[in-house]
Amino acid sequence: MASSTLTTKGQVTIPKEVRDSLGLRTGDRLFFHLEGDGSVRVTPESIDLLELGGALRPRVRGITLEAMKTAIRKGASGR
Numbered sequence: 001m002a003s004s005t006l007t008t009k010g011q012v013t014i015p016k017e018v019r020d021s022l023g024l025r026t027g028d029r030l031f032f033h034l035e036g037d038g039s040v041r042v043t044p045e046s047i048d049l050l051e052l053g054g055a056l057r058p059r060v061r062g063i064t065l066e067a068m069k070t071a072i073r074k075g076a077s078g079r
Contacts (some may be wrong), residue, residue: 002015003061014024024030033041 002018004012004015006012009068018024022042024044027044031043031045035041
């Protein structure tokens with residue numbers, strides 16, 4: 001069994017044996033599962049990059065060829 005002390009800021013240090021067992025590194029995120037019996041189960045929060053597919057949609061701003069030509073002419077004339 002490993003133990004840790006809660007600080008006044010609500011922080012705890014995860015004992016090295018637990019970090020090693022979970023494969024945790026600095027910056028890793030943890031997920032806290034509150035169980036019905038009052039216990040807490042802690043697991044590494046992992047995101048599979050493949051699950052993020054389609055999460056972001058590129059902003060497509062259409063522009064016509066004529067609008068591009070006009071912008072180029074304005075730029076070239078210095079206006």
